[in-house]
Amino acid sequence: xxxxxxxxxxxxxxxxxxxxxxxxxxxxxxxxxxxxxxxxxxxxxxxxxxxxxxxxxxxxxxxxxxxxxxxxxxxxxxxxxxxxxxxxxxxxxxxxxxxxxxxxxxxxxxxxxxxxxxxxxxxxxxxxxxxxxxxxxxxxxxxxxxxxxxxxxxxxxxxxxxxxxxxxxxxxxxxxxxxxxxxxxxxxxxxxxxxxxxxxxxxxxxxxxxxxxx
Numbered sequence: 414x415x416x417x418x419x420x421x422x423x424x425x426x427x428x429x430x431x432x433x434x435x436x437x438x439x440x441x442x443x444x445x446x447x448x449x450x451x452x453x454x455x456x457x458x459x460x461x462x463x464x465x466x467x468x469x470x471x472x473x474x475x476x477x478x479x480x481x482x483x484x485x486x487x488x489x490x491x492x493x494x495x496x497x498x499x500x501x502x503x504x505x506x507x508x509x510x511x512x513x514x515x516x517x518x519x520x521x522x523x524x525x526x527x528x529x530x531x532x533x534x535x536x537x538x539x540x541x542x543x544x545x546x547x548x549x550x551x552x553x554x555x556x557x558x559x560x561x562x563x564x565x566x567x568x569x570x571x572x573x574x575x576x577x578x579x580x581x582x583x584x585x586x587x588x589x590x591x592x593x594x595x596x597x598x599x600x601x602x603x604x605x606x607x608x609x610x611x612x613x614x615x616x617x618x619x620x621x622x623x624x625x626x627x
Contacts, residue, residue: 419443419453424479433476433563473566474573508534509543513565513577517547517558535559543568 414422422443427434439450454477458470467485471478481489501509508531511523523531538544542564549555561574571577 414443414445416453419445419449420457423450423453423477424457427470427477427479430478433473433478433567435476437475439477471567472572473563476563478567480567502534504529504531504534505537509538509561509565512538512544512559513561513574516560518560519550519556519558521556 423439426439426442436447436450436454439445439454440447443450445453454470454472458472460466461468461470461482465482465484467482469480469482471480504527507527508523511526512518515522520531520535523535535544539546539559542562544559544565545562547558547560550558565571566573
């Protein structure tokens with residue numbers, strides 16, 4: 414295939430998918446190598462930005478996805494205002510921050526850090542596919558471990574977990590831990606406002622901080 418044909422094919426695949434598509438899948442579908450796929454995706458990304466098109470091409474670790482351009486945020490918001498889900502609640506952001514920074518994490522670990530039962534909020538985050546189960550911890554009871562998903566990366570405008578704001582070296586045992594988590598949470602809240610043009614991940618408001626229903 415010629416380069417232009419590859420560009421058109423990748424554009425069509427990503428548009429039709431409506432979700433991240435692994436670069437390996439693109440390579441298999443188009444019978445091209447990884448370097449060619451990455452190069453073409455970068456060309457498309459540069460083209461959308463330079464020409465100020467209504468689309469942007471995001472790289473999410475080893476996947477690519479089309480999304481709307483930041484400059485179209487207001488128009489898109491007005492067009493779909495009735496469909497816009499509620500923002501993440503404070504408890505949901507707290508749970509998500511703990512899992513994002515300390516994954517894989519068990520619910521008991523989240524509860525220990527927050528000081529309240531997080532079962533309800535963990536369930537909501539699972540329903541919204543912002544976190545997922547990733548095995549069990551090798552201790553008595555074998556509690557489930559959780560990690561963030563690609564939907565989390567997409568919703569917060571991150572290419573990978575390496576793009577998370579850095580936290581100072583801290584652990585639950587030292588005095589800087591609470592301040593570090595508050596700083597990370599504040600940065601996540603800024604991200605949760607969402608890069609313009611992207612739909613913000615949302616979870617229905619959970620219980621008030623400190624008391625969460627089971």
